[in-house]
Amino acid sequence: MRISWFWIIALAILAAGVLVTKVVDNRFIFYASYVVLQFVVLATAWNILGGFTGYVNFGSAAFFAVGAYTSIALDKAFGLPLPALILVAGMIGGLIGLGAGYLTLRLRGVFFAIATLALAVVLETLITNWDYVGGASGSIIIPPTEVMFFDDIIEALFSLMLLLAVLAVAIARYVSISKIGRGLAAIRDDEVAAECMGVPTLKLKLISTTLSGALMGIAGAPYPFYVTYVEPASAFNLTYAVNSIAMPMIGGTTTWFGPVIGALLLGVMQQWATVTISSELNLLIVGVMLVAFVILAPQGIVGLVRKLVKRSPK
Amino acid sequence: MTAAAPILRINAVVKRFGGFTALDGIDLEVAPGERLGLIGPNGSGKTTLINCISGALIADGGAVLFEGADITALAAHQRTKSGIARSFQIPRPFASMTVAENVSIPLEYTERRAVADRDLAEEAHEILTLIGLESLAATAAGALTQIELRKLELARAMACHPKLLISDEAMAGLSGNEVDEILEILLRVNDRGVAIIMIEHIMRAVMGFSERIAVLDAGRKIADGEPGAIMNNPDVERAYLGE
Numbered sequence: 001m002r003i004s005w006f007w008i009i010a011l012a013i014l015a016a017g018v019l020v021t022k023v024v025d026n027r028f029i030f031y032a033s034y035v036v037l038q039f040v041v042l043a044t045a046w047n048i049l050g051g052f053t054g055y056v057n058f059g060s061a062a063f064f065a066v067g068a069y070t071s072i073a074l075d076k077a078f079g080l081p082l083p084a085l086i087l088v089a090g091m092i093g094g095l096i097g098l099g100a101g102y103l104t105l106r107l108r109g110v111f112f113a114i115a116t117l118a119l120a121v122v123l124e125t126l127i128t129n130w131d132y133v134g135g136a137s138g139s140i141i142i143p144p145t146e147v148m149f150f151d152d153i154i155e156a157l158f159s160l161m162l163l164l165a166v167l168a169v170a171i172a173r174y175v176s177i178s179k180i181g182r183g184l185a186a187i188r189d190d191e192v193a194a195e196c197m198g199v200p201t202l203k204l205k206l207i208s209t210t211l212s213g214a215l216m217g218i219a220g221a222p223y224p225f226y227v228t229y230v231e232p233a234s235a236f237n238l239t240y241a242v243n244s245i246a247m248p249m250i251g252g253t254t255t256w257f258g259p260v261i262g263a264l265l266l267g268v269m270q271q272w273a274t275v276t277i278s279s280e281l282n283l284l285i286v287g288v289m290l291v292a293f294v295i296l297a298p299q300g301i302v303g304l305v306r307k308l309v310k311r312s313p314k
Numbered sequence: 315m316t317a318a319a320p321i322l323r324i325n326a327v328v329k330r331f332g333g334f335t336a337l338d339g340i341d342l343e344v345a346p347g348e349r350l351g352l353i354g355p356n357g358s359g360k361t362t363l364i365n366c367i368s369g370a371l372i373a374d375g376g377a378v379l380f381e382g383a384d385i386t387a388l389a390a391h392q393r394t395k396s397g398i399a400r401s402f403q404i405p406r407p408f409a410s411m412t413v414a415e416n417v418s419i420p421l422e423y424t425e426r427r428a429v430a431d432r433d434l435a436e437e438a439h440e441i442l443t444l445i446g447l448e449s450l451a452a453t454a455a456g457a458l459t460q461i462e463l464r465k466l467e468l469a470r471a472m473a474c475h476p477k478l479l480i481s482d483e484a485m486a487g488l489s490g491n492e493v494d495e496i497l498e499i500l501l502r503v504n505d506r507g508v509a510i511i512m513i514e515h516i517m518r519a520v521m522g523f524s525e526r527i528a529v530l531d532a533g534r535k536i537a538d539g540e541p542g543a544i545m546n547n548p549d550v551e552r553a554y555l556g557e
């Protein structure tokens with residue numbers, strides 16, 4: 001069997017990540033990288049629906065929070081191990097994606113976007129009033145002090161998020177180069193025409209919302225162990241929704257690697273600004289970059305590079 | 315008409331929009347390989363009828379049968395798979411894709427068996443050659459001219475592996491030469507055994523092309539017969555010119 005370059009690079013990245021945990025002592029690197037990788041997952045997940053299919057989701061934070069709160073509830077109820085929590089969070093995120101998709105996909109354009117925003121508000125209200133997971137005052141999670149193989153929990157969480165990021169990107173890549181991806185692109189260009197060309201538009205859109213929701217849920221599942229204290233205002237924070245949209249837009253929405261580029265660039269800049277300037281600067285950076293890219297390079301970095309390559313003499 | 319069983323049979327189809335009855339019990343049959351012209355004044359229900367046939371709308375009453383099977387309630391993509399293709403009055407290309415990719419989407423999605431990429435590319439090339447777009451295969455669909463877009467509509471419809479093709483005003487707004495070009499393409503398609511329903515306002519084109527013509531007026535079929543007879547039908551004259 002032919003092993004593609006993609007998987008070789010993916011495995012190399014994973015191996016390098018694990019190696020780094022054994023070599024590097026600086027804890028901050030792992031804390032910062034975890035956040036950046038978490039945004040790689042979120043941006044990639046958003047892009048499956050927003051970039052490939054053309055349906056803008058403003059409710060990413062809700063799916064992320066669903067993942068986080070699934071972890072909290074199941075950890076409290078059964079004390080399940082983290083991999084199991086991630087699996088269940090993915091399933092619940094996917095189910096909510098499927099249900100929300102079924103209810104809202106008759107809406108097009110801005111109406112769909114508003115519906116996703118409403119979903120986020122409804123879910124946040126539900127969680128705020130659910131005492132079992134802490135309600136409005138939040139919930140404290142005590143992460144395990146000892147983990148297998150790794151020196152401490154943050155090394156483990158960093159490696160885990162790296163694995164999830166690689167998996168999310170692999171799924172997005174598979175979708176984009178498969179028959180499903182070509183059908184989604186047809187839906188994005190003209191849904192009515194796509195349906196008349198034999199593309200089962202409803203089915204493909206539901207696959208898209210389910211996958212996108214599942215990956216966002218997965219991104220949120222380890223979050224309680226990372227922050228150890230979760231309350232609705234932080235889990236449903238606007239930052240997640242805004243970054244999930246901005247990162248793919250800045251990187252480029254039509255390819256699987258656009259959101260990765262956007263998430264790495266913006267994520268690293270935010271972490272850097274948090275330490276050197278101020279933590280309040282995060283969203284300002286995103287805002288300024290988003291405005292700049294929408295005006296100057298609407299196809300994102302990927303589109304910009306392609307344009308430059310085309311223009312330059314061979 | 316031949317003795318062969320009709321490929322499409324429409325029985326008493328009714329479609330209402332609120333209190334307005336757009337189709338009021340239409341009966342229509344199309345034989346395999348037949349060339350049928352569908353005419354009528356603006357607002358007579360032509361586009362609504364083909365929407366009910368192609369699945370963009372679902373009929374409120376009556377039945378649509380394709381090759382004997384009841385497809386009245388099927389989704390549009392399922393009808394396309396069973397062999398009904400349509401072109402759009404206003405071209406709706408997949409603008410981010412090339413011409414060849416535009417054709418590959420229906421090829422891939424209406425194929426009943428799994429096909430290799432190479433076969434797909436070959437088939438796409440064959441259809442583009444039939445329609446006369448092969449030199450533009452690698453061009454972005456967003457950069458095409460109006461006549462090229464009309465041809466792309468027909469190429470995509472052909473890529474649905476159709477047994478019945480519905481051409482919705484494929485020639486509106488084109489020049490005389492361009493109308494002839496599209497007519498020639500439709501005849502070539504028909505030569506392959508594909509039945510065609512042509513909706514057109516250009517009388518010269520409909521008369522020259524059709525073996526039979528059906529006339530709609532205010533949601534009812536007022537005439538159905540050979541082109542010569544239709545032209546001399548007093549009801550048809552009244553519908554177009556008034557009393």
